[in-house]
Amino acid sequence: MSQKLLQRPKVFGNLFAEVVRRSLCVGCGACVSVCPVASLSMVGDKPRLTGMCIACQMCYNNCPRSYFSEEEVEERIFGRQRGGEEETYLGVYRACYAARSKDEEVLSRCQDGGAVTSILMQLMRDDPGLCAVVASVDTGSDWLPRPVVATSVDELLEGAGTKYTPSPTLLGLRSAVREYGRERVAVVGTPCQIRALRKMQTSPFSPLRLAESVELAIGLFCMETFDHGRLIEYLKGAGLDPSKITRFDIKKGRFMAFEGEELVFKVPLKKMADLVRSCCHSCTDFTSEFADISVGSVGSPEGWATVIVRTERGERALDKAVKAGVLEVKPLGEVKPGLKAVLKLAKGKREKAEGSATA
Ligand SMILES: Cc1cc2nc3c(=O)[nH]c(=O)nc-3n(C[C@H](O)[C@H](O)[C@H](O)COP(=O)(O)OP(=O)(O)OC[C@H]3O[C@@H](n4cnc5c(N)ncnc54)[C@H](O)[C@@H]3O)c2cc1C
Ligand code: SF4
Ligand code: SF4
Ligand code: SF4
Structure with a gap:
């Protein structure tokens, strides 16, 4: 039994104080999704107690930031712990590819190669x-992301593309199961959200119906996210109308905004350091190390996505998309810059976060 269970009960007050x-x-x-008496709500991007707490401990024990044992979760999800230099920074994996959708509609809406949307x-x-859940x-709004339960290809396409501010993805999982009555759910999320999902699946306080409904976890690479309010103010201050922006992108250390095909804003990322959320400074995970499949742009040529396959489920899902002719793949070793570029960023992120934790 986890040592945490032997300690005094940990309830929302503890979660609030410690996290x-x-x-x-x-x-x-995640905390809001698992509260059995619906006493928590997200206010902005933080949870708040809005009803009576019955001290069940669910919120504390399903939060990815209260405690998270990489070793225990790896054993449960992958059947082994990470080993060797590359996995130290990339997490457990089976194979890496460069992938690109063969569907024109996906290509016109996606961020990189459309691997995520094509697989789904x-x-x-x-x-x-x-x-x-996307x-x-x-x-025409101010780019506030929200989790959507996509039940059709049209809804998947509407969700394509990267939002560089957070979405409370685990609320989408709850909605899929409780409101839509679904028993098989694929979830797309940033590394921290995938960790939340895995904590829900492996915690002694696991919310079983939610945890068991997850068919596939697709993780995105992530270096950082911006605070939504501060990003919007910053863009307005630069003379932009956020409601007219159709796409954001980050490439080669530059943040870019587009209106249709037109590039309307480009700035070195380091000039936006003040907009980065505080929680990201302590984050060690670049490649969504606990996903079934992880997808990012770095490592592959422009217009392609890098795909890291970690589990048998992930392998089957990728295989289906390739066999159906909606996705083409090449071994990542055959493209430039390849895995070494991913490894460099993953190593840098982990070392920086671990360094700041001990500083
Ligand atoms: C906050 C953030 C930071 C990222 N940083 C990096 C990076 O530093 N380096 C790198 O190589 N790649 C990064 N990525 C990943 C990259 O931007 C693409 O998402 C990835 O390459 C997949 O491309 P695609 O064309 O296959 O995805 P698409 O087919 O366009 O699908 C993208 C999917 O991601 C979902 N999604 C978008 N934004 C969010 C969000 N905020 N939260 C949850 N789900 C979301 C969409 O709903 C959609 O389902 C980041 C992604 C995010 C969300
Ligand atoms: S301890 Fe239980 S009842 Fe109290 S807020 Fe957390 S999940 Fe809800
Ligand atoms: S990290 Fe997630 S689970 Fe933890 S307190 Fe924040 S919203 Fe809740
Ligand atoms: S850097 Fe980490 S904490 Fe911040 S959004 Fe990305 S995965 Fe989440």
Whole structure:
């Protein structure tokens, strides 16, 4: 039994003091999703007690930031712990590819190669009962991401593309199971959100219905996210109208905004350091180390996505998309810059976060 269970009960007050007040909360929504009496709500990107707490300890023990044993979760999800230099920084994995969608509609809407949307699209075609939790923004709005339960390819396409501010993804999982009554859910998330998902699946306080409904966890690479309010103010201060922006991107250390095909803003990322959320400074995970499949842009040529396959489920999902002809893949070793570029960023992020923790 985990040592944590032998200690005094940990309830929302403890979660608030140890995680939220210390600026460690990533805003994943897991605590809100698991509260059995619906006494928690997200206010902005933080949880707040809005009802009576029955001291069940669910919120504390399903939060990825209260405690997280990489070793225990690896044993449970992958059946082994990471080993060797590369896995120290990339997590357990089986194979790496460069991937690109063969679907024109996906290519016109996606961020990189459209690997995420294509894999989900094929999973849904093969199993119409499966839905996916993605992050969408309302057109013409101020780019506030919200979790959406996509039950159709159209909804998947609406969710395509990167939002560089957080979405409380685990609220989407709760909604898929409790409101849509779905038993098979694919979840897309940043590394911290995938950790929340795995904590929910492996915690002694696991919310079983939610945990068992997860068919596939697709993790995104992530170096950092911006605070939504500060990003919008910053863009307005630069003379932009956020509601007109159709796409954001980060490439080669530059943050970019587009209106249609037109590049309307480009700035070195380091000039935006003040907009980065505090919780990201202590984050060690670049490649979504606990996902079934991880996807990012670094490592592959422009227009392609890098895909790291970690589990048998992940392998099957990728295989289906390739066999159905919606996705093309090449071994990552055959493209430039390849895995060494991913490794460099992953190593830098882990060492920086671990360094700041001991400083
Ligand atoms: C906050 C953030 C930071 C990132 N930083 C890096 C980086 O530093 N280096 C790198 O190589 N790659 C990074 N990525 C990943 C990259 O931007 C692409 O998401 C990835 O390459 C997949 O591309 P795709 O074309 O296959 O995805 P698409 O087919 O376009 O699908 C993207 C999926 O991600 C979901 N999504 C978008 N934003 C969010 C969000 N905020 N929270 C949860 N889900 C979301 C969408 O709903 C969609 O389902 C980051 C992604 C995010 C969300
Ligand atoms: S009832 Fe349980 S999950 Fe809800 S706030 Fe209290 S301890 Fe947390
Ligand atoms: S579960 Fe997620 S939203 Fe809740 S306190 Fe922990 S990090 Fe924050
Ligand atoms: S840097 Fe870490 S904590 Fe911040 S959004 Fe990305 S995965 Fe989450």
